[in-house]
Amino acid sequence: MKLSQRIMAIKPSATLAVDAKAGELKAQGKDVISFGAGEPDFISPEAAFAYARRAMDEGRTHYPPTPGIPELRREISDYYKRRFGLPVEPAQIVVGCGAKPMIYEALAAIVDAGDEVILLAPTWVSYIEQIRLVDGKVVVVDTEKTNFVPDLQMTEQAITPRTTAILLNSPSNPTGIMYGEDILRGLGALAVKHDLWLIWDEIYEQLVYGENRHFHPLQLMPELAERIITINGVSKTYAMTGWRIGYAWGPRKVMDKINAFQSHLTSGATSIAQWAALGVMRESEADMRKMRDAFQARRSLICGLLAVMPLISFPEPQGAFYVFINIKNCLNKSYKGQLLQDDIEFCAALLEAELVAVVPGSAFFAPGYLRVSYATGEDAIREGMSRLRRFLEEIK
Numbered sequence: 001m002k003l004s005q006r007i008m009a010i011k012p013s014a015t016l017a018v019d020a021k022a023g024e025l026k027a028q029g030k031d032v033i034s035f036g037a038g039e040p041d042f043i044s045p046e047a048a049f050a051y052a053r054r055a056m057d058e059g060r061t062h063y064p065p066t067p068g069i070p071e072l073r074r075e076i077s078d079y080y081k082r083r084f085g086l087p088v089e090p091a092q093i094v095v096g097c098g099a100k101p102m103i104y105e106a107l108a109a110i111v112d113a114g115d116e117v118i119l120l121a122p123t124w125v126s127y128i129e130q131i132r133l134v135d136g137k138v139v140v141v142d143t144e145k146t147n148f149v150p151d152l153q154m155t156e157q158a159i160t161p162r163t164t165a166i167l168l169n170s171p172s173n174p175t176g177i178m179y180g181e182d183i184l185r186g187l188g189a190l191a192v193k194h195d196l197w198l199i200w201d202e203i204y205e206q207l208v209y210g211e212n213r214h215f216h217p218l219q220l221m222p223e224l225a226e227r228i229i230t231i232n233g234v235s236k237t238y239a240m241t242g243w244r245i246g247y248a249w250g251p252r253k254v255m256d257k258i259n260a261f262q263s264h265l266t267s268g269a270t271s272i273a274q275w276a277a278l279g280v281m282r283e284s285e286a287d288m289r290k291m292r293d294a295f296q297a298r299r300s301l302i303c304g305l306l307a308v309m310p311l312i313s314f315p316e317p318q319g320a321f322y323v324f325i326n327i328k329n330c331l332n333k334s335y336k337g338q339l340l341q342d343d344i345e346f347c348a349a350l351l352e353a354e355l356v357a358v359v360p361g362s363a364f365f366a367p368g369y370l371r372v373s374y375a376t377g378e379d380a381i382r383e384g385m386s387r388l389r390r391f392l393e394e395i396k
């Protein structure tokens, strides 16, 4: 039977695939250490359970309002006021089943077939496939040579009359790099000059370490208000990945359409999970800080262990929970007689020989790199890094 060209072109999520492979090996009794998943290993804060239980006890089992329960939209609005000083009306907010579908819904609302969306590579796997799913064209601006921050001139050169949006993410998955004030102002100016949308994915905005500071572009350039769609959610900040709650906000003109789209797609996010999200946003700031401190400690640990390994290099991550490692010096060399031609072969050999799962950079439009997630316990980090080191030492 026929399958659509759109679906035939889609590639499964490489990060989830790595995790599935690691899970398979674990199920066979193998001692696999996975640095694949972009998922906190903590259990959600107690408030999530308390609010969810209460919602169940109160029988809140009917269709929720499509854009989200009013209490949660109000809470998100208050959060943006508190954290960034930004006035966001509840009516500008749509809550959905995770940040991931909100990006898709945002793209569906602004991209026509053949329209171009600029991605700043290395870039998150799902952006690429989602742009294709709405029949848009992915245009990649590489940032490898500019320390993983976009060069404004190169970005401007990539803009054509078909460009509709720049989709950007800071702190970044996969690099952990953050865009500072100058870059944000520069990208904002390009959006204004060329009449573009910005889709601003700040799902890791609370996971920022040391002296680094996260800005929302509207704090710097209020004139972007009519052209920016913000994506956020509770998955990473509050260890709530399984509850599937994210949200988008932006100008009413587009958010009303996203809401209409969602009304035909999912009818909104699970009501009980929305109450759980409300619980953590209201009451779990202290839990969140504890988890963030743990990530910061893990970042120091993993960076310290990686820094003394042969053949590799990496920029110190400023936020999120990933280290993005350059393995180009390992390629076209061999590991115990096996030639490692690219990052995919490197990852496969590492998994086979040392039972360590990491994601190849190719999945992020960055061949020659690996993404290592440190959203995992310190013992696993120590053991996994010692295996990685042993593997690297064998590369000749």
Ligand SMILES: Cc1ncc(COP(=O)(O)O)c(C=O)c1O
Pocket: 038, 097, 098, 099, 100, 101, 124, 169, 173, 201, 203, 233, 234, 235, 241, 245, 246
């Ligand atoms: C950059 C980025 N945006 C969005 C998401 C999706 O988050 P959610 O679990 O809320 O769908 C992820 C998850 O990996 C991510 O890394």
